[in-house]
Amino acid sequence: MRLIISEKANAARKIAQFLAEGPVKEGKHRSVPYHTFTWRGEECVSVGLKGHVLNPEYPEEYSNWQKVDPRELIDARILKSVSEKGVAAAVRSLAKKADRVIIATDFDREGELIGVEALSLAFEANPALMDHVERARFSALTKGEVTRAFENLVEVSRELADAGEARQDIDLIWGATLTRWVSRAVKRYGSAFLSVGRVQSPTLVLIAERELERRAFVPEPYWEVEARLQNGGGPFVARHARGRFKEEAEARRALENLSETAVVTEVRQREATRPAPAPFNTTAFLTAAANIGVSPSRAARIAEDLYTEGYISYPRTDNTVYPESLDLREVLGFLAEVEGVGDYAGRLLGAGRLTPTRGRRQTTDHPPIYPTGRASRAELREDQWKIYQLVVRRFLATLSGPAKTLRTTLRFESGGEPLVAGGTVVTEEGWLAVYHYGRRRDEELPRLSEGDEVRVAEAELLAKETQPPGRYGQGRLIRLMEDLGLGTKATRPGIIQNLYDRGYIHGDPIVPTETGMAVAKALKDFASEIASHEMTARLEKSMDAISEGRVSKDSVVEESRELLRRVYDHLESSEEKFADIVWNGIRGDETLGPCPNCGRNLVVRRNRRNRKRFAGCEGYPECRTTFPLPQKGDIIPLGTACEACGLPEIKVLGGRRPWVTCINMDCPKKQEQRRSREETQAGGEEPSEGQRDRKRLEKSTT
DNA sequence: GCAAGGTC
Numbered sequence: 001m002r003l004i005i006s007e008k009a010n011a012a013r014k015i016a017q018f019l020a021e022g023p024v025k026e027g028k029h030r031s032v033p034y035h036t037f038t039w040r041g042e043e044c045v046s047v048g049l050k051g052h053v054l055n056p057e058y059p060e061e062y063s064n065w066q067k068v069d070p071r072e073l074i075d076a077r078i079l080k081s082v083s084e085k086g087v088a089a090a091v092r093s094l095a096k097k098a099d100r101v102i103i104a105t106d107f108d109r110e111g112e113l114i115g116v117e118a119l120s121l122a123f124e125a126n127p128a129l130m131d132h133v134e135r136a137r138f139s140a141l142t143k144g145e146v147t148r149a150f151e152n153l154v155e156v157s158r159e160l161a162d163a164g165e166a167r168q169d170i171d172l173i174w175g176a177t178l179t180r181w182v183s184r185a186v187k188r189y190g191s192a193f194l195s196v197g198r199v200q201s202p203t204l205v206l207i208a209e210r211e212l213e214r215r216a217f218v219p220e221p222y223w224e225v226e227a228r229l230q231n232g233g234g235p236f237v238a239r240h241a242r243g244r245f246k247e248e249a250e251a252r253r254a255l256e257n258l259s260e261t262a263v264v265t266e267v268r269q270r271e272a273t274r275p276a277p278a279p280f281n282t283t284a285f286l287t288a289a290a291n292i293g294v295s296p297s298r299a300a301r302i303a304e305d306l307y308t309e310g311y312i313s314y315p316r317t318d319n320t321v322y323p324e325s326l327d328l329r330e331v332l333g334f335l336a337e338v339e340g341v342g343d344y345a346g347r348l349l350g351a352g353r354l355t356p357t358r359g360r361r362q363t364t365d366h367p368p369i370y371p372t373g374r375a376s377r378a379e380l381r382e383d384q385w386k387i388y389q390l391v392v393r394r395f396l397a398t399l400s401g402p403a404k405t406l407r408t409t410l411r412f413e414s415g416g417e418p419l420v421a422g423g424t425v426v427t428e429e430g431w432l433a434v435y436h437y438g439r440r441r442d443e444e445l446p447r448l449s450e451g452d453e454v455r456v457a458e459a460e461l462l463a464k465e466t467q468p469p470g471r472y473g474q475g476r477l478i479r480l481m482e483d484l485g486l487g488t489k490a491t492r493p494g495i496i497q498n499l500y501d502r503g504y505i506h507g508d509p510i511v512p513t514e515t516g517m518a519v520a521k522a523l524k525d526f527a528s529e530i531a532s533h534e535m536t537a538r539l540e541k542s543m544d545a546i547s548e549g550r551v552s553k554d555s556v557v558e559e560s561r562e563l564l565r566r567v568y569d570h571l572e573s574s575e576e577k578f579a580d581i582v583w584n585g586i587r588g589d590e591t592l593g594p595c596p597n598c599g600r601n602l603v604v605r606r607n608r609r610n611r612k613r614f615a616g617c618e619g620y621p622e623c624r625t626t627f628p629l630p631q632k633g634d635i636i637p638l639g640t641a642c643e644a645c646g647l648p649e650i651k652v653l654g655g656r657r658p659w660v661t662c663i664n665m666d667c668p669k670k671q672e673q674r675r676s677r678e679e680t681q682a683g684g685e686e687p688s689e690g691q692r693d694r695k696r697l698e699k700s701t702t
Numbered sequence: 703g704c705a706a707g708g709t710c
Contacts, residue, residue, distance in 0.1 A: 008709060051708030058704085065703070084709090110708055168707075175705030183704085190703060197705045304710065316709090491707060497706095535703085 003098035005091065005118045007105040009033060012048030015104060018143040019044065019150060025658065026279050032090035033408050053087050054080040054117040056168050065189065070180040071568055074561050078169055095122035095231040100132040103156055106365065111545065112157055112166030139364040142325055153375045161290020162553035163543040170539065170560045177564060178530060185575050186582045194519055195502055195702035199487045199495050201523055202533040204504055206480060207512050210472060211594055217468035223251035224533060227419055233446050235457055241411065243420035251461055254417050262414035264452045269492055270287055274403040276431040278320045278359030279368030280394050280491035283482050290475030292437055294383065302387045310373045312391050316490045317366035320359020326367055328354050328399065334374040341392055344434045344551040357398045370395045393435045400431035408445050414456055421445060446666035471509035484533040485540065506636050506653060513636065518681055526574045527567050587642060592637045592663065593648025598623040602648060604635060615663050627663040644669035
């Protein structure tokens with residue numbers, strides 16, 4: 001029997017269907033499905049893994065963080081433990097009955113490594129297989145590609161797998177060694193540990209540096225002159241053509257010069273075409289999801305569910321060009337019955353030739369993300385429906401014509417001052433009709449011609465300030481990581497989520513905590529190698545060299561160890577400074593704001609006996625001011641004061657969603673909210689946000 | 703209680 005091993009259940013099933021001469025028999029080893037069929041007169045069994053089935057880890061004797069010197073991890077042996085017990089058992093069991101094995105995992109570095117991992121399980125069960133291994137390399141899960149690959153079997157590439165293994169080892173060695181060193185230096189044990197890694201640390205540094213830019217930013221004041229003009233119809237807004245005035249006096253003079261009327265001096269119209277968007281690859285999908293308020297990690301999770309339920313295609317792809325083999329009309333056929341887009345899909349079907357847009361990147365491993373099945377709102381959860389709609393609408397947009405817009409610019413003269421008004425309207429909807437996300441409202445301007453006179457109904461001076469660069473949203477960060485080669489399409493959402501879970505960042509757009517800022521700074525100062533995205537770039541080059549047989553895996557890993565030893569030495573010699581930086585950050589996250597009684601800081605403290613936390617004055621015992629704090633969830637000091645009582649405000653993470661409150665249980669605002677709750681409760685209505693906050697504060701402090 | 707990479 002020939003055993004065919006692929007990377008995932010779905011691929012195993014499809015391979016069986018494509019190759020089978022006759023029926024495919026379904027079987028199961030415990031819960032792992034496999035497929036038996038005949039190919040070229042020979043019995044074959046196709047089984048799918050679950051990605052990596054082995055995980056690198058250190059031997060048991062290194063498991064104590066306090067007792068083991070982290071330096072030992074640099075040279076410690078690395079074991080591979082089975083991480084998917086069920087799958088491993090199925091592979092071993094099937095291997096016993098096999099006389100040949102074909103590796104059919106994904107055609108990339110990790111795929112080759114996953115194949116080699118599976119082989120180690122197969123050989124364990126049946127050593128005779130060692131001389132009977134072949135590799136099927138296909139880059140698309142289509143009948144044509146798969147049959148071609150199986151008719152042209154090649155050898156497993158030990159070099160390619162080695163490249164993957166070098167990546168694994170280096171990530172574990174650096175990650176584990178530095179995570180433990182930092183956690184020890186700062187004395188953060190248990191769940192409070194501080195993590196460090198090749199991808200997460202440079203990502204944290206990106207966020208921290210943006211925050212530093214914001215802090216260093218000096219806002220400059222400027223003034224604008226805005227006028228409300230009217231010509232019979234509704235009023236519209238025009239601004240002084242100079243835009244930003246740096247001097248208030250100049251702006252005021254311009255404002256005062258304006259007369260009661262303005263005369264049109266120029267009417268300009270410009271047409272523009274907005275081409276339909278390219279098909280979804282993972283990054284574009286995650287970014288679009290983030291823009292409609294679904295975090296990348298949640299979007300990835302939901303897409304995975306929709307994929308396994310058959311609603312959308314495989315969600316991890318770099319491809320932005322639909323393959324020839326994709327039957328666009330068939331997809332439109334079932335979309336014609338989907339709520340909200342049915343009519344649109346029907347019209348596309350009836351309109352004749354379909355010309356989908358194409359993105360820059362064309363790969364053949366997977367198609368771009370597109371809908372594969374009809375769904376109704378009733379059968380999906382609300383967030384699943386939102387994501388399904390996004391994929392469906394994107395697909396329809398890629399088959400639609402461009403949108404056309406008309407930009408009108410009106411110039412006026414009033415009391416010798418030039419004014420300008422602009423507005424854009426959509427003249428031809430095209431794809432915008434179905435893909436409405438982030439669509440701007442039309443800005444209508446009245447139809448005016450040169451020489452027309454309008455009334456200046458109102459004019460005012462606006463005092464503004466230049467703004468610092470914005471914080472990264474999660475979608476923006478995903479794109480930035482891709483540009484810098486950090487992480488992969490499959491891991492980026494998780495990496496970002498980790499930064500949240502470790503207490504390095506919060507909010508969206510992303511705000512680093514003081515601890516996150518401090519860890520980023522300390523790593524940059526004393527272990528700059530792990531703080532830069534260039535480590536990944538160099539690793540990629542080394543991995544190419546390994547896979548091309550130019551260098552050995554061992555020499556690359558050894559060289560990396562050597563570098564880490566030097567980094568480690570430097571860290572050890574700067575341990576105090578390193579720890580001080582991070583402690584300062586941690587203290588920053590525990591500083592809530594000024595004490596109302598003495599002006600010193602209120603900080604998060606714990607009761608010695610019951611370990612419960614509270615806000616206490618750092619002037620203790622001179623000042624004995626305290627306030628209760630919620631016991632559950634992380635507390636983020638906001639640095640703001642409650643407008644009602646003046647006490648510090650905090651954000652509490654954990655629970656279903658973060659909530660913001662001041663630390664004062666007797667705040668007049670809360671009392672006000674409690675009163676209105678009593679009133680509305682009499683009327684049988686929902687309690688408001690503030691009342692729930694009060695309840696939570698009370699509950700968590702008792 | 704370490705990382706990052708697959709996949710559910």
